[in-house]
Amino acid sequence: MAQFGGPDDGHPPRPDAPPNDPSTPGQTPAPGDGERTSGLFLETCYRHADQVTGVHCTRCGRPICTDCMRPAAVGYQCPDCLREAGATMPRRRRQITVGGTGRITRILIAINVAVFVVEIAIAGGQALFNGPTGRQLYDMGALFPPAIAQGQYWRLITAMFLHLNIIHIGFNMWALYILGGPVESWYGEWRFVAIYFITGFFGSVASYAFGPVGELGVGASGAIFGLLGAFAVYNFRRRDNRMAYANLRVAITFIVLNLFISFYFRGIDWRAHVGGLVAGVVAGYLAEGFGPPETRKVVSVIGLFAMVVLGVVVAVGRSAAIKHTLGI
Secondary structure (H helix, E strand, C coil), rough: CCCCCCCCCCCCCCCCCCCCCCCCCCCCCCCCCCECCCCCEEEECCCCCCCCCCCCCCCCCCCCCCCCCEEEECCCCCHHHHHHHHHCCCCCCCCHHHHHHHHHHHHHHHHHHHHHHHHHHHHCCCCHEEEEHHHHHCCCCCCCCHHCCCCCCCHHHHHHHCCCCCCHHHHHHHHHHHHHHHHHHHCHHHHHHHHHHHHHHHHHHHHHCCCCCCCCCCCCCCHHHHHHHHHHHHHHHHCCCCCHHHHHHHHHHHHHHHHHHHHCCCCCHHHHHHHHHHHHHHHHHHHHCCCCCHHHHHHHHHHHHHHHHHHHHHHHHHHHHHHHHCCC
């Protein structure tokens, strides 16, 4: 540690020392010059000459007072350096996401709404609350077991985008808006698409395989329950984290409440809901993969593909049973 000598340190002033040299014992610093007090070298702020300070800008090294000190990553910077740094800093483009949802979620909502507008255009304004007729829904691609048994398997997908009325689509799109954002951000766009369509397909297959033969089925609820299942399993795998644990509790509450509604109220296809939920749990687990990190992607792809194959096998088996029952 360096120490500075005082006037009585026993050394006479140097004869060649310039006036007002603060390093010379016995000299008094001139106004505006630095002065040494208790081992600290003090100067005046370069922006405020009447303010004595011992702090320097970490960027340019000039002395700054408390009014000019701007917090930096290390120490403080002066206003001029801070302004200069801000002018030269590269600008980042900000992407504003409506409602916190992802791009694919917004696209899916838009498709469902567009299809519902087409429904209203075909069925007339009264269908807004009363819904299209059964024949109109059938013509637009509703799930109808006898038709599927005769080879119209595409109805297992098209039924996901049809709705009975504005209340039906309103609830489903609200749920998609709430669940789609986090699930899409966690899994990524393409895995999110896979989860949505596979679980929606499984919801339709469950309705087809275990539901009445002569009833129509429409709605995105199978896929919505699938997203709820994926939401739950994602947070279950991270349940040691407080936020994930809280999300898991919310998901379980929603699952219990919605299953109660599905079983209690008539006219709701609980088979599609349960099928979508179970498929969502499995698909959500497979989408992240398991095992060594280098093989997880392969495991994920194979697992999701196997789910599709299983759904097709169940649907084909149901078709054979319906043909035998109806004699077609």
